[in-house]
Amino acid sequence: MSSAAPPASTGYARGRATREEILEAAVQLFGEVGYRTASLREIASRVGISHPGLLHHFPSKAALLEAVLARRDEVDSIALQADLDAGHSLGEAFARVVERNVARPGIVELFVSLSAEATSAGHPAHAYFRRRYAEVPATVRRDFEQLRDRGVLRPDVDPATAARQLVAVLDGLQVQWLLEEGLPPAERVDMPAAVRAFSASLMVG
Amino acid sequence: MSSAAPPASTGYARGRATREEILEAAVQLFGEVGYRTASLREIASRVGISHPGLLHHFPSKAALLEAVLARRDEVDSIALQADLDAGHSLGEAFARVVERNVARPGIVELFVSLSAEATSAGHPAHAYFRRRYAEVPATVRRDFEQLRDRGVLRPDVDPATAARQLVAVLDGLQVQWLLEEGLPPAERVDMPAAVRAFSASLMVG
DNA sequence: GTCTATAGACTGATAGAC
DNA sequence: GTCTATCAGTCTATAGAC
Numbered sequence: 001m002s003s004a005a006p007p008a009s010t011g012y013a014r015g016r017a018t019r020e021e022i023l024e025a026a027v028q029l030f031g032e033v034g035y036r037t038a039s040l041r042e043i044a045s046r047v048g049i050s051h052p053g054l055l056h057h058f059p060s061k062a063a064l065l066e067a068v069l070a071r072r073d074e075v076d077s078i079a080l081q082a083d084l085d086a087g088h089s090l091g092e093a094f095a096r097v098v099e100r101n102v103a104r105p106g107i108v109e110l111f112v113s114l115s116a117e118a119t120s121a122g123h124p125a126h127a128y129f130r131r132r133y134a135e136v137p138a139t140v141r142r143d144f145e146q147l148r149d150r151g152v153l154r155p156d157v158d159p160a161t162a163a164r165q166l167v168a169v170l171d172g173l174q175v176q177w178l179l180e181e182g183l184p185p186a187e188r189v190d191m192p193a194a195v196r197a198f199s200a201s202l203m204v205g
Numbered sequence: 206m207s208s209a210a211p212p213a214s215t216g217y218a219r220g221r222a223t224r225e226e227i228l229e230a231a232v233q234l235f236g237e238v239g240y241r242t243a244s245l246r247e248i249a250s251r252v253g254i255s256h257p258g259l260l261h262h263f264p265s266k267a268a269l270l271e272a273v274l275a276r277r278d279e280v281d282s283i284a285l286q287a288d289l290d291a292g293h294s295l296g297e298a299f300a301r302v303v304e305r306n307v308a309r310p311g312i313v314e315l316f317v318s319l320s321a322e323a324t325s326a327g328h329p330a331h332a333y334f335r336r337r338y339a340e341v342p343a344t345v346r347r348d349f350e351q352l353r354d355r356g357v358l359r360p361d362v363d364p365a366t367a368a369r370q371l372v373a374v375l376d377g378l379q380v381q382w383l384l385e386e387g388l389p390p391a392e393r394v395d396m397p398a399a400v401r402a403f404s405a406s407l408m409v410g
Numbered sequence: 411g412t413c414t415a416t417a418g419a420c421t422g423a424t425a426g427a428c
Numbered sequence: 429g430t431c432t433a434t435c436a437g438t439c440t441a442t443a444g445a446c
Binding site for chain 2: 032033109116118130133137157158164168171172173176189197198
Binding site for chain 1: 429
């Protein structure tokens with residue numbers, strides 16, 4: 001499958017490959033300039049097709065955004081679940097998500113740009129991010145409640161507050177990290193280390 | 206001065222009033238949809254003039270953005286300094302900044318939108334936010350170092366790491382808070398309380 | 411100081427050929 | 429599945445009248 005196979009009469013294999021390329025280019029450009037400022041023409045030209053060609057695969061710009069978010073969710077949740085299944089704590093699993101993202105700055109840019117943009121009510125990703133920010137801190141809170149019951153969480157730490165703080169630290173560090181682009185690595189935030197340090201500061205001993 | 210005075214032959218007083226109105230409307234719209242998506246026509250129409258009328262006061266869109274940022278810096282730094290002069294700790298002064306911002310959601314939206322947008326190298330506020338994110342954590346770090354020397358900071362807390370975390374918590378909570386708009390207040394993050402809780406968790410006993 | 415008119419460029423989406 | 433051509437809308441900025 002894939003690669004340089006000539007377009008078959010079905011056109012199917014070529015179509016699949018292009019769909020992936022489009023999603024990849026869209027992640028990149030949405031990250032660079034945000035959803036609203038990104039143009040279908042620019043995304044299309046980056047994968048070597050015209051913008052009506054792109055619209056054959058995704059019927060509208062908003063549909064393309066939905067597909068981008070659905071794909072990120074799929075990839076991330078599989079990797080996260082694998083880390084949890086391997087016995088890592090939730091905090092450590094988060095740190096490993098960050099570790100992977102540091103290697104793919106486009107993903108970090110995507111979520112920083114989109115979460116800020118989607119803050120406004122009319123944005124096509126508004127509902128997505130509202131759901132995400134309702135669910136993620138709640139999941140972390142439940143995890144912290146279990147840790148508290150097992151005596152692992154520091155007794156003076158409130159699970160709900162700490163969950164919010166962990167998510168906030170994650171998001172806030174990404175902005176700092178992006179704005180330090182080009183600095184010598186030693187002067188940039190070490191995001192995975194910072195996340196681990198914060199998690200550790202919530203636990204006993 | 207100000208108010209319903211008829212346009213004098215100098216046109217000066219009227220001009221000053223309009224400049225303030227434009228800046229206010231720009232803060233609002235830049236916050237709502239970001240700098241790039243905001244249009245001069247929309248800002249102009251919100252203050253009841255045409256867009257060439259607006260461009261008489263600010264020669265370009267980027268100049269308008271600069272003026273908005275300069276004005277926010279002025280207002281915020283005066284208020285922050287007043288709190289410090291009144292004997293409040295830096296952490297408490299930050300919490301009070303947040304307290305004021307909660308009453309003016311447009312300001313929170315402005316900084317969340319712009320800091321995310323300005324992450325990309327070509328953005329007209331890129332240099333501004335790079336400077337800001339180099340200076341603010343450094344100032345907090347110096348403050349924490351003094352607290353450590355006076356035995357107020359918990360001995361296991363690293364000033365530099367904690368400074369970064371405090372700034373990150375501030376930024377991250379703003380995103381959470383904006384995405385919880387419309388929820389009953391009890392379910393929304395209490396940002397000032399969360400900032401105070403985080404600051405307190407860094408101090409001894 | 412504010413306006414109308416306009417230049418010149420870009421946008422998302424559609425029609426229809428191949 | 430991809431193209432060219434095009435529609436109807438948007439944008440920043442400028443020219444020039446009043």
